Amino acid sequence: MDDDFELQRVWSWLVARPLTVQLTRAVDDAVKYVLDGARTGRFDLLSPEVDSDERASVGTKLQYRVLNELGLYKEPPLDTRILDIPVELKATIRSNWMIPTEGQCEVSVLIQVDVARRRHRAFLMRVHRVWLNDGANKDKKRGIAADALAQFSLPLIGWTSLPPEPLTLLTEAQLSVVFAPRVGQTARLASLFGFLPDTVIPRSSIETVCFGNKDPMRRARQAKDAILAVSGLEVLVGTWRADRLRAAELGFDLGVDSWVAVSPSRAHEWIDIPPTHLQIEWGPQTPGPAS
Template sequence: MKLKLPDSLLRPGHPDFGTLSPLAEEITTRAGGALALEHDVPQRLRQCIDDVIMTPKTGRRAYEELEKTEKTYIGTRVEIELRALLRLRKGRLDTEILGQDVDIKHTMGGNWMIPTEAIDCACLLVAADEVRARCYLGLIVARPAYLTHGQNKDAKRSISAEGFRHILWLFKDQPYPANFWRTADEAAVQQIFAGDTGNERMAQLFRLIQRRPVPRDVVEAVAQQKDFMRRIRSDKGRGTRDLLARDGILLLSGQYDSQLIKALDLPPCAGGEFISCRIENEYHARMAAQSGHAVKWPTS
C-alpha cells in the first residue's frame, strides 16, 4: 500500500457520505466497536495468509513463495473470514449490509481491482502490506469517476489517484502481526532449519532467537513432526528444554510461566507462545528453580 495516502473527502456533504457512513457504523457495531475491529481484522488477516503459506507442511515461509492461484485464494479466505467475523450473509455480490449489496475486495498490493458488476456499488476494501506489517479497511462507492480508464483482461479497473480521496477509512496503516520469518535474521533461520532432528532445530530456534515471543505455529514449522509439542518439553535429558538448560538458557511457556516471564522482564507472551532467555545472574537462576525450571548456573 502507498506510504502516504491522500486525506479523505468523506464527510457530511459528500455525495457518498449518506451511503457509506451507515455501512461503516454497522460494520463497527457488528465487530463489537472500533477497538475490536482494529484488533480482530488484523488477526484474521495474519491467519488467512499463514494458512495458505502452510510453513509446517510446505517449508515455505513467505507470501512471495506462493503460487498465483494461492495468492488469489487469500482474497477468498479474507472475504469468508470477514463475513463470519461480522455475521453477514452472502448477497448478490460478496455480502449484504443494511439491505445494500457490498463487494469485498482484498489486495496484498497497492490497489484493488473492481469488477464490472460492482460499478456504482459499495465496496469494502481490505489491504495487507506484508513488508511493513500494516493493514487497511475502508469503504468506497465504486463510481466510474473514481476508477482508472484502463482495465485488465477481465475488464476490472483499479481505483485512481483521485478515487483514493473518496474512500471512507475505518482504519488505515494499522499494525498487524508480522510474518515471524520475515523479521528473523536470515542467517539464523538457515541455522535453525539445518538441524537433522526436531530437537536440534527447536533448540537452535530458542538459542538464536531469545527474548522474543515465538508463536505455536512457528514451533510446529520448526519441529516438522506430528507431535511437535513434545519437542518443546523436557524428555529424560534429550528434550529441547533439557538441551537449552545445559547451555544456561530458559525456555518458558506463555500459558504456564506468565509470572516468571514478567519477573524476568521479558516481553508478554500469549497463551500459545513461547520465549527463551539466557540466565545471567544467580537471582534469576533461583527464581527459575523456584518455578520448577532447573537451569545451569553459572554458565561457562
C-alpha cells in the same frame, strides 16, 4: 459522501466494532493459511518458494475470514449484507483493487495488505464507475483512481502492523541451521530458541520449524530441560498457567499459545526491579491447578 446514507450507515456499523483487532486477525490468518507453514516450512509470502498465484489467493482467503470476524454471512447480490445493504469485500496485496462489474457503483470494503512491510489498512468507498481507471483487464475489472480514493473513501483503519514473525529475524546462516535437513525436531527447536532468546515465539512458528512432523509441541516441551542445561535459557510455555505468570513477571505476554526462552541476563535484570514495577493486570485470580 455525506448524502450517501447507505455508505454512512455501513461505515457507522463498522467503526463501532473493534475493527483493528478483527481485521488484523483476519489478515494474519489468511496469510498463514496460504503459507501453510506446518506442512511447507514457509513463513514469508515474498519467498521464491511462494508463487504469484498463491500470493494472489490471500485476497480470496481473506474475504471469508473477514466475514467470520465480523459475524457476517456470504449473501447475494454481492459478498455480504450490512444492515441489509449489499457490500462488496475487496482485498489486494498490490497497490490497487480490481473492481468487477457487479461491484462497480456499490459500497465496498477495501483492504490493502503490504506484504513487504507486514502491515495492512482498510477503507470504505462506493466505487462509482466515474472514479475507476479507464483501462480494464480481460475480466472487465477496473482499478480505483488514486485521487478518487483519497477524496471519496472513508478510512476504516490506517496502516496497522501484523503480528511479528520471529523467523524473519534469523539470518540465512541461522535459517540453514534451524531448517537443516535430517535433523530432529528437538535439535531444531534448541537452535531456534538459542538464536532468538527473549523473543516471544508463537505456536505457528514452532509448527513451521517442525513442518511435516507430528506433535511438534510435545517435542518443544521435551526440549525445555535440554535447552536449559546446554544454554541456560529458561523456556516458558504459554499453555501452562505457571509459565504464563512467570513470563509476565519477566515482562513477556505469552497468551495461551506462545513461547519464550528467557536468557539468564534477562532473568537477573528483572530480579532487581522493585515488585511494584512487576504488577500485571490479570484480573481476579482464584487458586487452582496450573493449566
